Amino acid sequence: MNVDAEQPAAHGESEAVLPPISTAQKRLWAPWRMRYVGGGTREPGCIFCNRLAEDRDADALILHRGDRAFAIMNLFPYNTGHVMIVPNAHVDSPESADLATMQEMTALRGPLLRALRRALGCDGFNLGLNVGAVAGAGVAEHLHEHVVPRWHGDANFMPILASTMVMPEMIPVTYAKLRAELVRELTGGHQFTSIIVSPDRELVLIDGAGRLPQAVADNGEAVWRAALRDATERGARDVEIAGWAGEDRASDSDIVLLLRAALPENALQATGHAARRIADLQGEEAARVRAAVARLDDAPIT
Numbered sequence: 001m002n003v004d005a006e007q008p009a010a011h012g013e014s015e016a017v018l019p020p021i022s023t024a025q026k027r028l029w030a031p032w033r034m035r036y037v038g039g040g041t042r043e044p045g046c047i048f049c050n051r052l053a054e055d056r057d058a059d060a061l062i063l064h065r066g067d068r069a070f071a072i073m074n075l076f077p078y079n080t081g082h083v084m085i086v087p088n089a090h091v092d093s094p095e096s097a098d099l100a101t102m103q104e105m106t107a108l109r110g111p112l113l114r115a116l117r118r119a120l121g122c123d124g125f126n127l128g129l130n131v132g133a134v135a136g137a138g139v140a141e142h143l144h145e146h147v148v149p150r151w152h153g154d155a156n157f158m159p160i161l162a163s164t165m166v167m168p169e170m171i172p173v174t175y176a177k178l179r180a181e182l183v184r185e186l187t188g189g190h191q192f193t194s195i196i197v198s199p200d201r202e203l204v205l206i207d208g209a210g211r212l213p214q215a216v217a218d219n220g221e222a223v224w225r226a227a228l229r230d231a232t233e234r235g236a237r238d239v240e241i242a243g244w245a246g247e248d249r250a251s252d253s254d255i256v257l258l259l260r261a262a263l264p265e266n267a268l269q270a271t272g273h274a275a276r277r278i279a280d281l282q283g284e285e286a287a288r289v290r291a292a293v294a295r296l297d298d299a300p301i302t
Contacts, residue, residue: 048142057250068101081149115181122149176244180223192255203275235267245292
């Protein structure tokens with residue numbers, strides 16, 4: 001199975017001919033995919049080296065930076081949670097990488113699989129290296145290992161008849177879930193901070209001491225599920241994960257998630273909480289909240 005799709009196809013390559021759509025059929029709109037299916041100009045240089053050098057990890061979907069290897073989500077995934085383990089060094093084949101690099105890539109695989117299972121509840125994985133263009137590598141010049149989550153029934157009629165995979169959630173949401181779990185795996189920490197904002201992005205939930213809420217995920221409980229549970233217990237309603245709100249650089253930093261929710265005054269007061277206007281916040285937490293909200297506008301796919 002060819003599992004490479006990092007780069008859009010170049011202009012001039014053959015395109016699939018789609019059957020006409022009858023009036024009885026419905027469309028699934030995913031306009032961001034035009035960057036992939038429509039081809040377009042390839043960026044100069046190596047996409048993996050470029051993402052690593054930009055030092056904008058949340059935008060680049062980098063989940064973890066190690067001394068010799070990093071983990072990055074695929075912007076054009078074969079399935080939800082499609083991640084790649086990549087050496088920092090620009091090498092094209094395992095025999096070109098030093099032993100320490102290959103060991104770090106191998107060591108990262110276990111925590112990544114555990115994080116994916118807990119965050120997404122996947123039933124299995126496709127793992128693989130495509131070495132060289134002849135083997136199907138879309139970025140043949142820079143080695144990378146694919147980690148593709150699988151679920152029972154994910155090979156339904158859509159990929160078979162329409163050559164289309166249906167992604168059940170937006171990539172920034174998946175990124176937040178996976179990064180939280182991977183930080184937890186690599187540090188052993190279960191505590192997290194939630195930035196819970198109203199749908200209009202005018203209000204943020206604070207606790208009785210005027211701080212952003214913090215909580216701890218139970219053993220075996222995904223951090224994002226714990227965040228939803230905790231927000232509801234504090235009085236928020238219709239809670240959903242919106243994105244990552246922690247440190248941009250993918251180091252072993254604190255876990256901070258951005259949540260979107262209705263913040264009814266009566267429900268919050270009953271639990272000793274309140275909704276404060278973001279414009280009125282001051283200090284370090286004010287900067288953190290505003291940066292998290294601004295990141296929603298800059299997310300690669302919204």
